[in-house]
Amino acid sequence: MTDHSQIRRRRFIALSAAGIAGSSLLSSSGKQASGAPLAEDKPWLRKTLKVGMIRSKGSLTEKFNIAKEAGFEGVELNVPGIDVEAAKKASKESGIIIDGTVGGYHWGKRHTDPDPTVRAVALEKLKQGLIETAAVGGDTMLLVPGHGKDGSDAEVMQRAQAAIKAALPIAKEQGVAILIENVWNDFCYDHEGGNDQTADRLAAFIDSFDSPLVGVQYDIGNHWKYGDPAEWIRTLDKRIKKLDTKGFSRKQGKFTKITEGDIDWPAVEKALRDIGFTGWLAAEVGGGDLERLKEVIAHMDESLNCNKSIAGAG
Numbered sequence: 001m002t003d004h005s006q007i008r009r010r011r012f013i014a015l016s017a018a019g020i021a022g023s024s025l026l027s028s029s030g031k032q033a034s035g036a037p038l039a040e041d042k043p044w045l046r047k048t049l050k051v052g053m054i055r056s057k058g059s060l061t062e063k064f065n066i067a068k069e070a071g072f073e074g075v076e077l078n079v080p081g082i083d084v085e086a087a088k089k090a091s092k093e094s095g096i097i098i099d100g101t102v103g104g105y106h107w108g109k110r111h112t113d114p115d116p117t118v119r120a121v122a123l124e125k126l127k128q129g130l131i132e133t134a135a136v137g138g139d140t141m142l143l144v145p146g147h148g149k150d151g152s153d154a155e156v157m158q159r160a161q162a163a164i165k166a167a168l169p170i171a172k173e174q175g176v177a178i179l180i181e182n183v184w185n186d187f188c189y190d191h192e193g194g195n196d197q198t199a200d201r202l203a204a205f206i207d208s209f210d211s212p213l214v215g216v217q218y219d220i221g222n223h224w225k226y227g228d229p230a231e232w233i234r235t236l237d238k239r240i241k242k243l244d245t246k247g248f249s250r251k252q253g254k255f256t257k258i259t260e261g262d263i264d265w266p267a268v269e270k271a272l273r274d275i276g277f278t279g280w281l282a283a284e285v286g287g288g289d290l291e292r293l294k295e296v297i298a299h300m301d302e303s304l305n306c307n308k309s310i311a312g313a314g
Contacts, residue, residue, distance in 0.1 A: 149186060197227040
């Protein structure tokens with residue numbers, strides 16, 4: 001049995017136990033994918049970033065080394081279409097964990113497209129992305145499930161649900177969770193609405209699958225324009241398996257560096273602690289060279305006290 005086969009088997013066992021207990025498989029449960037408790041002296045947030053933020057020439061190993069030197073523990077790759085062997089080699093040589101992936105197709109080939117042939121292509125890409133994620137050692141794949149422009153609310157919801165349900169057998173087989181990101185896609189919120197919107201519709205969407213393999217990769221900055229991220233976090237609660245972070249200024253109406261907007265970071269941190277979240281925090285901001293990535297790390301630490309121990313984060 002290969003190493004990755006063993007990993008998938010351990011994930012499956014953990015998933016089965018989580019399903020029976022009605023608890024979460026992933027980080028917000030305070031456990032690793034293997035089911036082992038996280039050490040209380042470890043940082044409560046583990047820092048990762050999108051691979052496209054590493055703006056340097058050279059091999060994937062060299063890119064991973066820069067992220068590692070900057071202070072990141074993990075990296076998220078885009079799927080499908082990655083060179084699995086090169087990614088595994090880069091991870092081993094650099095010591096960077098490939099903690100998860102991002103669907104790199106979901107804007108161009110949407111799961112809610114009115115054309116069923118497009119939806120079929122999107123589904124195959126989702127399935128392949130799940131397989132590639134497991135192959136490189138990741139256990140989550142970020143997904144934007146569709147766009148509100150593709151039809152009525154009911155049509156868009158039905159198509160998004162159908163796609164994820166069709167992919168769940170592969171997700172279970174591979175031990176990879178499908179995580180929905182809250183983005184500006186007019187899905188589960190009103191794009192023309194005010195800044196007092198809630199996460200109720202997104203929570204109901206996740207609950208409709210009744211599966212520990214469907215959760216949220218909550219982007220803290222993405223919906224500050226439309227609602228209070230601290231309240232969204234409390235509503236989504238254990239559905240949140242990972243976090244994305246960026247800044248946003250309501251006053252300026254634009255995204256910013258993490259600490260340069262007007263997000264109430266102390267309130268966000270308290271909400272995360274209140275729901276018992278521990279695990280991966282992914283930067284999703286403008287990247288750059290080593291110095292820029294060090295700046296991103298500093299902003300992550302400043303905003304959420306990432307290095308506080310798990311024992312001290314409760």
